[in-house]
Ligand code: GDD
């Protein structure tokens with residue numbers, strides 16, 4: 001079965017991290033998010049994938065190429081203007097002729113795709129939507145079902161009143177199996193939301209649309225808080241597919257220059273060729289991208305740092321995310337900061353807690 005992955009959104013909620021990096025190239029444990037998704041598909045024998053792209057498509061093609069490095073075959077369907085989630089599927093239609101999967105490109109999940117395909121076929125469904133429970137459904141698509149799993153209502157971004165009325169917290173988990181004749185229903189050459197338009201049409205036509213409820217690990221990593229949460233969850237072993245072995249709570253990917261007098265409090269992942277100076281304390285979860293240098297006596301706690309950072313000495317950083325090539329001078333203090341690529345902070349600066357710093361900025 002082929003899959004379409006929607007990777008063309010603007011990712012505004014992850015700005016400034018996504019100013020120059022598409023959401024699907026944002027690193028998770030030092031590899032692009034999308035690589036995790038593609039490997040998951042591959043593990044369920046889904047080996048032919050169309051990447052439905054718009055915004056910032058080139059970095060994705062440069063990294064993934066024809067997919068052979070990942071043991072899959074990749075096609076690219078690039079929109080000239082954003083077509084929305086339904087329009088993006090329509091734009092990929094030239095590659096689709098049989099039952100196919102659609103995945104939101106920002107969902108990290110351990111969903112049993114093989115089981116979902118079998119379920120779709122047993123029910124002879126026109127469309128099957130994976131569901132997952134969440135605490136606050138208002139940021140998602142709420143799906144109401146009959147006891148046999150048939151979908152009766154789909155409410156995108158419901159109000160709390162609507163959630164309470166429906167008495168369910170099951171939301172659209174962003175994985176669909178669709179029959180190819182649905183493609184003919186999606187109008188070409190314009191923006192179409194699959195959630196607000198296509199699914200509503202299928203319901204109105206009383207087409208067999210089923211929900212596949214799953215309690216597998218699931219997270220939409222579309223905000224900085226959830227991006228940090230994803231790392232915490234994976235490193236805590238909540239997603240079995242990618243859990244680190246219990247005796248590997250500190251991972252140094254390719255030893256660079258880690259001083260013997262550092263304190264690594266797990267879980268900690270240090271990318272290739274990093275240099276960690278004397279007296280540095282890393283309080284997990286901490287992930288440090290390849291080629292980074294952390295100078296003496298710095299304290300880094302619950303942070304995700306991308307490639308080629310140069311921080312310290314005596315930097316103190318907590319609950320923060322730094323994109324590629326950040327330079328923080330001596331004694332910088334930051335808490336809850338989200339920092340775009342190529343930001344320089346001169347020595348002795350206390351950053352505004354929770355601030356978001358645009359790429360290329362120099363502070364101080
Ligand atoms: N190619 C393309 N073109 N992709 C797009 C476009 C577009 O115009 N717009 C959005 N996407 C991609 C995004 O990159 C993302 O991977 C996916 O479609 C979903 O878009 P989001 O913007 O992340 O939507 P959401 O998170 O608010 O809501 C969606 O996902 C929830 C689950 O995470 C909906 O499908 C909800 O119903 C669902 O519950």
Ligand code: MG
Nearest residue numbers: 104106220222
């Ligand atoms: Mg999303």
